[in-house]
Amino acid sequence: MPQIVRVALDVPLRRFFDYCVPEGECLSVDDIGCRVRVPFGQQRKIGIIVALPSESAVPLAQLRSCEVVLRDLPPLPADWFRLVEFCAAYYQVPVGQVMLSTLPAGLRSTTPAKPRPVRRLPDDTRAIAAPALTAEQEMSLAAIAAGGPGFHAYLLHGVTGSGKTEIYLRLIERTLAAGRQSLLLVPEINLTPQLEARVRARFPAAGLVSLHSELGEAARNRNWRAALSGAARIVLGTRLAVFAPLPEPGLIVVDEEHDASFKQQDGIRYSARDLAVFRARQCGIPIVLGSATPSLESWANAAGNGAGNAAPARYRLLSLHARAVEGARLPVVRRVDTRVDKPIDGLSGQLLEAIEKRLERGEQSLLFLNRRGYAPVLACMACGWTSGCRRCAAHLVLHLADRCLRCHHCGFAAAVPKACPTCGNQDLSAFGRGTQRLEVVLGERFPQARVLRVDRDSASSRTHWEALVARIHAGEVDILVGTQMLAKGHDFPKLTLVGVVSPDAALFAADWRAPERLFAQLMQVAGRAGRADRPGEVLIQTQFPDHPLYAALVDHDYPAFAAAHLKERQQAGFPPYTHQAMLRAEAPRMADALSFLNTARASPPPGCENAVTFYDAVPMRLSRRASRERGQLLVESSSRRVLQQFLAGWVVQIEAIKAPGSLRWHLEVDPLEF
Numbered sequence: 001m002p003q004i005v006r007v008a009l010d011v012p013l014r015r016f017f018d019y020c021v022p023e024g025e026c027l028s029v030d031d032i033g034c035r036v037r038v039p040f041g042q043q044r045k046i047g048i049i050v051a052l053p054s055e056s057a058v059p060l061a062q063l064r065s066c067e068v069v070l071r072d073l074p075p076l077p078a079d080w081f082r083l084v085e086f087c088a089a090y091y092q093v094p095v096g097q098v099m100l101s102t103l104p105a106g107l108r109s110t111t112p113a114k115p116r117p118v119r120r121l122p123d124d125t126r127a128i129a130a131p132a133l134t135a136e137q138e139m140s141l142a143a144i145a146a147g148g149p150g151f152h153a154y155l156l157h158g159v160t161g162s163g164k165t166e167i168y169l170r171l172i173e174r175t176l177a178a179g180r181q182s183l184l185l186v187p188e189i190n191l192t193p194q195l196e197a198r199v200r201a202r203f204p205a206a207g208l209v210s211l212h213s214e215l216g217e218a219a220r221n222r223n224w225r226a227a228l229s230g231a232a233r234i235v236l237g238t239r240l241a242v243f244a245p246l247p248e249p250g251l252i253v254v255d256e257e258h259d260a261s262f263k264q265q266d267g268i269r270y271s272a273r274d275l276a277v278f279r280a281r282q283c284g285i286p287i288v289l290g291s292a293t294p295s296l297e298s299w300a301n302a303a304g305n306g307a308g309n310a311a312p313a314r315y316r317l318l319s320l321h322a323r324a325v326e327g328a329r330l331p332v333v334r335r336v337d338t339r340v341d342k343p344i345d346g347l348s349g350q351l352l353e354a355i356e357k358r359l360e361r362g363e364q365s366l367l368f369l370n371r372r373g374y375a376p377v378l379a380c381m382a383c384g385w386t387s388g389c390r391r392c393a394a395h396l397v398l399h400l401a402d403r404c405l406r407c408h409h410c411g412f413a414a415a416v417p418k419a420c421p422t423c424g425n426q427d428l429s430a431f432g433r434g435t436q437r438l439e440v441v442l443g444e445r446f447p448q449a450r451v452l453r454v455d456r457d458s459a460s461s462r463t464h465w466e467a468l469v470a471r472i473h474a475g476e477v478d479i480l481v482g483t484q485m486l487a488k489g490h491d492f493p494k495l496t497l498v499g500v501v502s503p504d505a506a507l508f509a510a511d512w513r514a515p516e517r518l519f520a521q522l523m524q525v526a527g528r529a530g531r532a533d534r535p536g537e538v539l540i541q542t543q544f545p546d547h548p549l550y551a552a553l554v555d556h557d558y559p560a561f562a563a564a565h566l567k568e569r570q571q572a573g574f575p576p577y578t579h580q581a582m583l584r585a586e587a588p589r590m591a592d593a594l595s596f597l598n599t600a601r602a603s604p605p606p607g608c609e610n611a612v613t614f615y616d617a618v619p620m621r622l623s624r625r626a627s628r629e630r631g632q633l634l635v636e637s638s639s640r641r642v643l644q645q646f647l648a649g650w651v652v653q654i655e656a657i658k659a660p661g662s663l664r665w666h667l668e669v670d671p672l673e674f
């Protein structure tokens with residue numbers, strides 16, 4: 001009787017596939033976790049061997065034969081299987097898709113290039129140039145050491161510059177010494193070449209590899225293999241690195257754990273932070289989540305279940321209150337009441353004066369405005385025409401740098417019209433303000449100053465970004481205008497002023513997570529000011545100077561902000577006090593999208609009719625994107641387990657719905673954006 005091999009394939013079906021092993025070959029349990037080439041329909045595919053079952057539901061005579069088992073790599077370890085299986089089950093995605101899509105492309109190819117062999121370096125725990133720890137750092141490290149080697153989750157809450165990274169480095173050093181591998185996850189490697197350099201400089205012989213989407217295919221393949229072979233003792237990467245196979249895991253660190261980019265927003269919509277916690281638990285190793293502004297979910301986990309609930313904390317909270325460098329202070333944050341000090345071209349008198357002072361002292365200023373382009377809309381005052389995107393329910397943004405109107409949602413671009421397309425009026429008005437306009441205004445107001453704009457348009461690649469950063473460091477810039485790109489992870493020693501130009505809109509946004517994001521952004525951007533020996537100042541232009549969010553910012557008081565917001569969330573019944581999933585559908589016509597969602601709503605799995613709360617199926621806020629109408633349906637339960645059980649059955653019901661061929665849908669568990 002031929003041997004049977006069970007294979008995971010990258011196909012949108014919630015099942016594995018059985019093949020028989022060609023005569024003369026015999027597979028052993030050591031082959032589980034190896035790749036295998038199989039016929040699939042008319043094609044060849046690379047799959048992963050998940051089992052060697054003794055029988056198959058498919059009659060033997062109908063089983064096709066697998067072609068070749070690829071043994072060029074060590075088999076994927078058992079804990080990797082548990083991770084991808086958990087991911088598939090939790091996010092309701094076919095497991096084969098999770099498994100295969102987390103492999104580098106080269107390993108999924110049926111015609112692989114021959115890779116260079118990976119050399120295993122001797123474990124080298126040598127660490128170079130470490131500063132003496134501060135008392136707070138000592139305490140945090142002692143608490144982690146006291147926790148011992150098993151699973152513990154620590155929430156490291158430390159203000160910007162308090163030395164969180166130094167703690168990561170010390171933990172990595174211990175992990176190296178214990179002969180184990182460390183996984184360090186960061187939100188955007190593009191913005192953190194500094195961190196990579198810092199880790200490499202500290203552990204020059206630890207075979208640090210990075211894993212992120214900007215790596216070329218060959219490098220990603222090589223680095224992934226180094227992780228799997230154990231040659232890489234430190235793996236530094238963005239969210240996809242949470243799947244890196246590690247034969248000897250010893251530590252996971254998630255830096256800036258609150259950052260939304262840990263959540264994948266398309267394809268498999270997973271949270272790398274949440275998967276990292278699962279992974280640490282099942283590997284029995286410590287995990288450290290670090291942030292100056294933790295997500296409210298993590299904060300609630302560290303603080304028991306929040307207001308009025310005495311449930312035990314799941315994460316151990318470690319706090320760093322002061323900056324690590326001797327004498328370095330947190331910046332002074334001040335509110336500029338723009339009802340009184342009315343801005344001209346977006347800039348209040350106080351902000352202008354503060355910039356002036358920096359120019360005199362040869363220091364740098366950063367103006368923070370989270371909106372790209374020149375103006376968010378072009379309009380005709382004569383007839384009321386506005387620059388709408390034909391494909392989206394959104395405005396085309398005026399970009400003067402390359403004289404075009406551009407949609408930030410679908411990428412559509414057109415030349416700026418010379419006259420109103422409706423009435424011919426030649427006097428079109430640009431409304432609102434983006435970074436380009438601010439750049440122009442500053443150039444006019446301070447002709448002697450060197451103004452540099454840093455946003456996704458000016459720093460579109462890592463190379464561009466690094467060139468801009470180098471200019472800032474070299475002191476070739478007096479005034480920076482930037483989006484949140486500039487807010488993250490960079491030390492500019494001469495930067496002593498941060499001006500927040502117009503943050504108010506997020507206070508009252510329909511998305512209830514907007515204030516949390518705003519607070520994190522402002523704390524982060526404020527953290528850029530005065531990192532070295534020069535004290536920093538932050539000016540926030542606002543019409544609502546008494547708003548509690550700004551008051552907490554002035555006091556650098558994240559815990560106060562978090563406590564107030566968690567209380568609101570609890571009263572309103574929002575996460576983390578409830579658990580949610582979002583079903584979204586898009587189609588050429590809204591009626592089709594909504595009717596699909598309503599059918600789904602009416603098709604709960606048998607026995608689960610009243611398990612969850614349904615909201616109404618509604619159009620999404622950006623109701624049309626790239627010519628497709630979009631709707632959403634929110635489901636909710638106070639129990640994560642109940643929601644999970646419901647979703648597992650529901651997704652099967654949804655797959656059975658007969659929908660127009662042009663309709664696309666997806667389910668997102670723990671959605672972040674509404």
Ligand code: ADP
Pocket residue numbers: 131132133134137158159160161162163164165166167324325326
């Ligand atoms: P964070 O990650 O919290 O922003 P970092 O670890 O990057 O903080 O530390 C901020 C700055 O303080 C860095 O320049 C770092 O080299 C320095 N630093 C960290 N720990 C110490 C220490 N114990 N003594 C002196 N300087 C330190």
Ligand code: ZN
Pocket residue numbers: 380381382383384385420421422423424425
């Ligand atoms: Zn007009």
Ligand code: ZN
Pocket residue numbers: 389390391392394407408409410411412625626
């Ligand atoms: Zn568009």
